Amino acid sequence: MSSLAAARADNFYYAPDFDPDKHGTLNKYNGQHALRDRAKNIDKGILVIRFEVPFHIWCTKCGEKIAQGERFNADKRGIGHYHSTRIWQFSMRHHCGCIITIQSDPKHCDYIVVEGAKKKVEGVQSAAEAGVIELTDDAEKERLLKDPIYRHS
Numbered sequence: 001m002s003s004l005a006a007a008r009a010d011n012f013y014y015a016p017d018f019d020p021d022k023h024g025t026l027n028k029y030n031g032q033h034a035l036r037d038r039a040k041n042i043d044k045g046i047l048v049i050r051f052e053v054p055f056h057i058w059c060t061k062c063g064e065k066i067a068q069g070e071r072f073n074a075d076k077r078g079i080g081h082y083h084s085t086r087i088w089q090f091s092m093r094h095h096c097g098c099i100i101t102i103q104s105d106p107k108h109c110d111y112i113v114v115e116g117a118k119k120k121v122e123g124v125q126s127a128a129e130a131g132v133i134e135l136t137d138d139a140e141k142e143r144l145l146k147d148p149i150y151r152h153s
């Protein structure tokens with residue numbers, strides 16, 4: 001082993017494509033490596049990010065509630081545009097194995113659950129529980145609006 005090789009063995013490993021002119025310091029280069037790991041599918045337009053769930057959702061596979069603000073490692077990819085605004089899709093794996101996909105909705109400045117979860121538990125969020133009067137019949141609705149006595153009886 002030459003002295004040069006020995007010196008190298010004691011030092012940081014310089015990747016074969018390390019180029020000080022291009023990459024700057026080794027730390028900076030390694031920083032790029034960290035991003036590279038998150039960007040390992042960047043050729044498919046996918047970047048791994050920390051995604052914060054924008055509202056309460058319920059996993060469709062295990063039924064568990066995922067609270068607003070809970071964070072997941074998510075694959076982020078652009079799936080189109082709304083005017084000049086990019087539409088992003090985020091796919092994350094729930095611990096039960098279910099893949100939950102949420103995408104941005106620039107038109108409504110909101111997010112849409114595409115698959116793997118629901119915004120509300122079905123059957124639980126009834127109108128009565130939400131504290132509003134459910135008007136199922138149009139005739140009754142009409143009567144309620146026109147007849148104050150009927151409304152208060």
Ligand SMILES: [Zn+2]
Pocket residue numbers: 059060061062063064094095096097098
């Ligand atoms: Zn689940």
